[in-house]
Amino acid sequence: MALTPADLADRLGRWSSGRGPLYLLLAARLRRLVDEGELPPGAALPPDRALAGALAVGRGTVVAAYEQLRVEGRIVRRQGSGTRVAGPARPGPRETTGAPVFLHLLEPSDDVIQLACAAPTAPPSALLAAYERALPRLATVTDDIGYRPAGHPRLRHAVAAYYARRGLPTEAEQIVITNGGQQALSLLARAFVEPGGRVLVEAPTYPGALEAFGEQAAHLRALPVGLDGFESAVAAPARRPDLAYLVSTHHNPTGAVLPPLVRRRLARAAAAADVPLVDDEVLAHLTFPGHETPPPLAAYAESGVVTVGSLSKSVWGGLRVGWIRAARPVADRLARLRAVHDLGGNLPAQLAAAELLPGFEGLCAELAAERRVRHDHLRAELARLLPEWEVPPAMGGQTLWVRLPHGDGDTFAQAALRHGVAVVPGAGLDASGGSRQHVRLHSFAPTETLTEAARRLATAWGAYGGDHDAGQSPRAMAV
Structure with missing residues (x-):
């Protein structure tokens, strides 16, 4: 295992936000990564100068931090063979995420x-009111163990009605409820992407999607924002991708919105090539005044598009309620995958979300x-x-x-x-x-x-x- 300087910098997280000399803060975070097995025995660490460049510090800071860990016996430094974590190399635990967008969430609260x-x-007052309306319904539940991998029927019907209001007729059986949009992407990656399979993504794009596809050892092919070149990328059967992913409305990170003609062209090309096209609409309703939320890609060619939605960005991050809209056979398969993963989500939250969704567009406005x-x-x-x-x-x-x-x-x-x-x-x-x-x-x-x-x-x-x-x-x- 050999980390690049940039990879290690990501894994270090907010290492420099504490108090004290930088070399001690760096040594403390490296020590934690070693002790927790994130840097396993035998792992090669970047050279002093390279890591200093990635961290935007002087070389002396890295040298002093490495020396502290060498004295403690946690790393070994030999001229000509570099710096390694102490101990014989052996297969370590499976790597976890190194994406800063996730690692920042694991840091303790501070003044950063x-x-x-x-x-x-x-949470907005509308969410609290939705819980107040949902709790009496929860009190009437009997003869229900609460394990619902596809989601509570009331919420599935509410999500289907939400799409119908947007001009996309939908049956409740086409909806799978998830713990937010991130779990939706993980389920889709597991359902469609084989190890080494090709996935088309925008460059740049939402880093959580890259992490979800990386969990499946995907080979990513990057296209410009809007998946420009998508038709030619899916034309050759021998190089057919397992999946394509884009953020069509309020693109993360550029904020771009695909025009209607491009939406129609992408949706129809995906259907013709039989390539699942994931339309991430988590940000779709974060529209500024004077602009309207465009219809989802599935409105142009339903058979080729899988749609992801969530309440986390529009309502509150602590409301872990998202969903996938797909053809019924795909939805059934995703529900089976989720059954093994976590048996289902938080039903009180789903009942509250079902109360919230009829007024969702108004709340966002x-x-x-x-x-x-x-x-x-x-x-x-x-x-x-x-x-x-x-x-x-x-x-x-x-x-x-x-x-x-x-x-x-x-x-x-x-x-x-x-x-x-x-x-x-x-x-x-x-x-x-x-x-x-x-x-x-x-x-x-x-x-x-x-x-x-x-x-x-x-x-x-x-x-x-x-x-x-x-x-x-x-x-x-x-x-």
Whole structure:
């Protein structure tokens, strides 16, 4: 096992956000990874200078941290053979995720402003009212053990009605309820992707999808945003992909929205080639005032499209309710897979979601103005403090896709972390190895928090200097 410097930097998480000398903070996080088996015996660690570059620190910081661990007997350093975790090499546990967007969620609460993972920070009053309406119904349940791998019938019917309102007739049997959109992607990857199978993705795209496909050892082929070139990519039967994935509305991270003609062309091409096309609509209703949510891709050619939805980004991240809409045979297969995985989800939450969904579009519309205010506020603060950054506006969604004028997103993310802001480097969202000069920010936080985040980013940029090599070798994707 040999980690690249960028991979190890990701696994270190928010290592520098504590108090004390940097070398002790780095040694402490490396010690934890060794003790927990994330860095198994015999694993090769990056050279001093390479790791220092990835972490945007001086070489002396890495040398001192390595020396601390060498004295403790946790690593071995030999001239000519490099630095390794102490102990004979042996098969270690299966690797876990190294994606910063997930690792930030595992960190304890601190004063770091979290711009890496976005969701509403508190449940709206409409959700509390939905629970109040659902609880009496829960009290009447009898003769039901509560294991429902496909989801509670009331919620499946509510999701089907939601799609019917959007012009896509749907039966409840086509719906599988999941614990959020991320579990939906994991189930779809397990259902469709063979080890080594090809998956078409946008570059850049949602990193959680890349992780889900990586769990199945997929071979990712990156296409431009909007899956430009999709028709030719699925035309050759010998190289037919197992799956294609895109975010058609408020694309994560760019905020792009596919026009109707492109939607029709993609959906029909997927149906003709018999390639499952996953339309991730988790962000679809995060539309700003003055814009309408377009119809899902399945409205143009139902047989080729599988649709993913969720309430986590629109309502609250703690409401772990998502769903998959698919042809009934696919839905049945996904329910069987989920039965083995976790037997089903939280039924009280599903009953509350069923109460919430009839007014879902109205709730999203009520919150749209505030989302727009926060998006515009963060862009304005960045333009004022960092005018050299490129920060295009979005029509909706939750993220800003920022291009740095020089340097690279990986090393700047480390500098930003030391100044109290967590951001996502662009390279981790791009299976093509591109987007190295980008970082992803979210604008869901209150305006006063965004003001402070912009101030810290400006301070970090001043300290960073940007004199880092943006042309270094791309990181290895975790697939």
